[in-house]
Amino acid sequence: MVLSRFWLVIFISSIVFIVFGFFIGNSYSVDYVLNGKKDDPILISEKYLNEIPKFIQDSIQKNEEKTFVINRDTINADTTYVYKNQTVKIYSGVQKTDGLLPTCKSSLFDLILPLMAYLAFFCGLMELLIISGAAEKLAKKLSPVFAQVFPSVPKNHESISYMTLNFAANFLGLDSAATPFGLKAMQSLQEINPEKDKASDAQIMFMCLHAAGLTLIPTSIIGYRAAENAANPADVMLPCIVTSFIGTIAAMIIVGIRQKINFLSATLLVALMTVIAAIVGLLFYINGLDLVGKNFFTANLSGLMLVAIIGFTLVFSFINEKKFSEKSTTVFDAFVSGANNGLQTGVKIFPYVMGMLVAISFFRNSGLFEIMSDGISFAFSNIGVSKQITDSLPVAMLRPFSSGGSRGFMIDAMRNFGPDSFTGRLSCIFQCSAETTFYVIAVYFGSVNIKNTRYTLGTMLLVDLICVITAIFVASWFF
Structure with missing residues (x-):
């Protein structure tokens, strides 16, 4: 309900603003809103x-x-x-972004079709994980921890393994793998959801933890910084990890308080301390490397982990081929069946994604976003906030709406102020430590036809805000 109303508000207010600006002479034509393309x-x-x-x-x-x-x-x-x-x-x-008709087209050809390809491949792998028994084994290992954070999820439920793979993919910066795992997790959680059109507590917790986006290797950010000739492209990695980790903890606490989760559980505390120790240990190792070593490590870790996951799935399936025979199928046929389910999921979420992206297109092209962004920057500058911070705020403001749009602002900040400037680095941390909230909600809840998202949107936006504030303090501390 909240998401629907927000969608209507930004859509209708943008249209009113466009029409009003046209009739008072602020704009000569409205065709660019309908047919224009970005940067035209x-x-x-x-x-x-x-x-x-x-x-x-x-x-x-x-x-x-x-x-x-x-x-x-x-x-x-x-x-x-x-x-x-x-x-x-x-x-x-x-033009700030594509108009309505190009957005409809690009949402299909540039977003949904590639996503469907990823979904097909990784859903095929997940089908192998299920039939081979690997998903069940992983769920059994992690059930004690997940039982504390997701008390409504039955012990050893398959959704545990899907959520784990989603968190791991995000952790390693593997966006193409994270989304298929996450969609499969939402579908699995939907099977135990008593009210099918209303988000369950487990789904809300999963979405908010996903939105916090705990990332260990911000591969794409490092790549963009290298392309802009930063002295040390990986120097924002530690600030990104710290910011996203604090955001993840904040998401868990905010949702946990509302869902009355026991945070003093020994199992949960041990798991949390283990994660912290692993992150700190890895950071000490990376910090001990020279520049070439850091670049080599960060460039290859994510890829190697993904190859390891694929290799493990195939080898484990081959070893347990008898289980496939018991279900009257083969390893390859099972993969094809899972891939087909992934394609169907892609088709189902397309209308949700297109509807949200078109609304965002109107919002940006109307000029309302520019007015809001300039107003907030002006307000912050008047209360003594550094210009270096206000210059990077457009990235933080646009990030919940559009990953591509905020990425454009990030690159622009690095080009205008320098990749090694405070503004350039802070923009990178903003881009890395938050999620495209509205896109994610449209995709994940759209995949299971949930209409009532309850308090998910408000919580995810609050987590985004916490990540922004944390990023400012962390960047000021490091740089």
């Missing part, structure tokens, strides 16, 4: 040739392409005059 120039006016300044007329007529560009610099968008069909079209600024 925006048409702001159209005039006859004799209505523009004389020096521009002369420049256009002398130019073979009948165009003239002014205000050319590396920061502000150019103003371009194009003479065609007896009129001069004036363009200024660039």
